[in-house]
Amino acid sequence: MKIVQYVKMKIFLKDRDLELSTINGKKYPTTDEIPCMNNGDMWCPLIDVENGIIINWEKGTTANINIEVDYDYRVFECLDENKNILHILEERVPDSLSPEKEGYGEYIHMTINNEGVINKWNPILTLR
Template sequence: MTSTIELTQVVSKEVKYLKAECGVRYWEDGEVNGKTDDEGTLIPLRVNDAWCPTIDLTTGVIEDWPEGTTADVHYKVCDDGVYKLLDAEKNVVRSISGYVPKIMSPGGSGYGDYVIMTVGTDGQIVGWRVDLDGFEEEAE
């Protein structure tokens, strides 16, 4: 008779991008080019009812951000988000869903419920810092 156990192996992977799919509850909590975005029609990278930026982790620049556009967002998302860390080829390395990770709130404490950030005319997120807490699996 033999017995079997399961082992978990820790693997380190390099990540380059964060792709977010934020289910925004109140679009009017955002401004684009200094105007309140009541219906969410002004914010770049909106897909249906979600805001979907892809952020370069190293630079804090949002890909495909329209040059000259500014945004100040304070979106309530709560547990309606999917956040994916991607490698340089944009393959998914790790995906989490639910509460907003701290990395998405460089403009203030989001308490796991809010995306808070200011985006400059070049797509650069003001005060960007990489904080991958919440993405790493914890040992049992």
């Protein structure tokens, strides 16, 4: 069995998945209010796995993310320190993306502070 070490994770999700989330205390945010949007239709946070910090987070923004992830529009890329892709996950949501309550492989539940730090982050640094 090969063990792959990765240091960053990039997520690609369609924006409609974010409709139950709260940004700066506001429910049902528009895509303009959501940090890490790519081309207005994909949520693409880049996470420093060791520290649980979203690198491309807009400082000063807080969020409570609750997403039932659409199977047709999700990709999780595991990257090295140079952002080279080491592994792509397309089946289940990694457990580390739901640190506050059980995600059952289908949900992302996380609270992000104004510095982009994910609350209760518990990194899973190896893929088997």
